[in-house]
Amino acid sequence: MAQTVDLTGADLDLEGIAVLARGAAVAAHPDAVARAARAHRDAAVVAERREVYGHTTGVGAAREELTGSDEEHGLRLLRTHAAGWGDQLPEPVVRAALAIRANQLLAAGSGARTELAVALADLAGMPAEDLPVVHRHGSLGTADLTALAEVGLTLLGERDRVGGRRRKVLHLDAGDALPLLSSNAFALAESALATRSVARTARAASTVCALTFVALRGNPEAFSEAAAHATPFPGAAEVAGHVRALVTGQPGRPAYIQDFFGLRTWPQVHGPLLDWSANLRTVVETAVNTASENPVFTPGPDGPQVAHHGGFHAAYLALGADSTLLALARSSAAVQSRVAHLLTGREGLPLFLADETSGSSGLLIAEYVAASAVSVVRQAAAAPSAVQTAQVSAGIEDDASFAAAAAERLTRAAQAYRRLVAVELVCAVRALRQSGTRPVGALAEALARCDQLPKDLGDRDLAGDFEVAERVLEGYAAEPVPVTGSVPGAHG
Template sequence: MASRAITLDGVRVRPSDIADLASHGEVAVRADPSGLDRAAAAHRAAQEIARHRPVYGRTTGVGANRTEDVAAADGDTHGLRLLRSHAGGIGPYVPADQVRAMLAVRANQILAGGAGLQPAFAEALVQALGSGHLPRVHEVGAIGTGDLTALAETGLTLIGERPWTGGRGAPPAPVTLEPGDALAFISSSALTIGQAALAWARIAASLRAANVVAALSLHAVDGGSEPYDAEVHAGRPHPGIAEVAAEMRRLLGGPRRGGRVQDPFGYRCFPQVHGPAVEAVARVERVLEIEVNAAAENPLIRAAGGGSVHHHGGFHQATLALALDHLRVALLQSAQLSAARLATLVEPAFTGLRPFLADGAPAASGVMILEYSANSALADLRGVAQPAALGHAVLSRGVEEHAGFAAQSARQTLRAAESYRLVLACELVAAVRAVRQRAHPAEAAKPGRAASGSVASGSAASGSVRSGCPVPDPATPVGAAFAAVASQLDPRTEDRPLSADVERAVALLDALATV
């Protein structure tokens, strides 16, 4: 799907704009003239201020070298040395979509008008986004106080010292580096913010899809809707919990009487566990809405009132790091519940079907391996859920004595997003198979059926499971979702590799997010 046109203005850009722009190789993107005017005014103010007083990074060194003056005659080479010395990123190269996110965030921040940087840098970034030209930047080097290495590598590319990669036609013409430009350009966490925007978009969609997957599983195990009743949540109105309960009521299309007095936690406590993840992803969005439009460079240059400079710590990303850390822990809780529901789907006591939703072949394994795969992905998610903010660093001869490690948190959140999708996809494959099999119990004893809707043999049903169960009413959202997904997932029930099924289910999650 082609991306919509996006205008970067330094004021009203949303995290979804950054994610959309980053996820497409060819986009219509432009810099708003008012943003370019703000950037130009701040650039003029910075030049004038630096003539009359010390300005960090313009007339001084950086870090512990802040007490060393830079002579006016050395200003041109000081900035070049700063870019070269800080372009020391290590590890793998950053994927293209994350680089595009970084370029978009940095261009938009410059247009906010606080960097004191030439508008030509923002214009070159916008041109690169439009033509598909990207700098090559390393992943490792930031600690949550600015993406110095990645942006230094980008800066060297913008001035023509490093080559562009990819793209159509000619790359942006080299920007001439002026005194003060180097620090003004790299004083940002644009890569971290861009990565966080991508992770947020993927997780937000997956959390919406998880509601649908849980509703399908509920139908497959003959679960009830009582835990989602409005009366249950009226006296304990946590916003995320109430939102999830209301969404389950909408998806199910009305009250549903289950086959048990009460269902396992995977269903009964779904709002209470999934709701905090919904709140956490909303918190990340609010933080990102500020960060993508932030004039947070140090020093901050203001053109109003004849111009002013402020030396500060606004570049520090503790707020973003903590929001991302919280999101991953909440996401882990939701994923654990998905794995718990998967365990009920392979259990005859909950479905009335054969163990592991197997067909009629003796000792068939069915979807047994999905539990292993889901728990493997869950273990990966558990590993990256460790809060990055627990780290600590004292750098630059002790003058920078704290770090929030937002860069690490953003990368961990990207990995968490992928692991979460794998867990959900395993549940989705099993839920669809269980619904199919319960809808056609007469086919139970026929092994290896390949026709759509074929089912495996059911074991003796538990007394709490009604024999047979029609597919969800297609007039309900969950019924429409089942019809759409079932038409895309392989109906064969014989023992066979399920990797392709899970891959297809992962691809279907984005569609489920819009049901």
């Protein structure tokens, strides 16, 4: 039986979003539906006694133009905003975004009819051919207007679904169109999936670092409790504790009194990635469970109230993604450093970790692949989205976060980072095999997971090795972080 996720408007998290992205069935919780229904009634009361932006007026610079209860106004709004362009967003992002939008509406502040949230929840769990066609570009980070308008027209039967058919499943009321549009659901969905990927790979990366550490006979002092207290930040403490737990008691003496930076400063350069990605997770999980639509309807001592506000502005999301990207670039540099040291004939290891055949290339190309992955990460981090802005709608909307652009760059960087760490894993495993070093304890178990990596040292196609290594990383990511001693403030 397929897994069903209940949307309550209050407790959707990254793991739940990942499940939804894979195509789980979606249901709107009855209690949340009841709350949303009350908010809809409240919105009707407010709209009877005063002007309400987008409900009884135009939008943007037309905010003073009255529309009354003209139901065609909402339909026209969707039609004029459905101008997305570029590639279609991938199925997992679309599914996650639909569920997120439904969940936000169920947080009961938009005033939209409950039928809209239920229709979005149902759509999120549909077969792939029934999903809406949503284009990547068009959002400025002040709500994903173009993408959500495409979704709205799909629900109304005015746009083809992925499979080429049209089907109307929703009637539109005057107060439904703007609440549907007033969200960064697609940027949140892509950020959620990318953040989860980064966090999982970041966890696995410390296990891979420990394998490299043993292969290069690293000095464990850099991961000692004393060293951890010299960098008193949660991420650095967690990284030090993770590696310390894996390398304590391993065979061999350190090669040097202190190691190159790629090993020695790993807690300091990788710890920020854990911290900033944890912050981004908090931003995403807060936003997907918040009624941030403009305007928002709330109960008040003298009856229902409406507030016109800027909660649709995704500055927190853009800044969170940008910070994570910058931290990802720092971590990537350290991984690339370790790959280079593994391949350049150090600590008795052969050049390129090649076999004894004269002129053999071994894993020479691994360094190139690693450098190309680092380049993708650096390009993604080089132009922070949060420094951009735009003035639109006759200057009334004169700032934009470009959160959707940040989310797309984070997605690309997350994919490159996973391949980069996989390259290090391939190199570290071969180095351990060639040196005959046998790790003990939990690190021996980690190395055993790599038995599926080919043992042939001859020159051959390595693409399959890197793909296998990426799958091994998923196993590392699923394991609890091993720690020893005190790890103050570490992430759970």
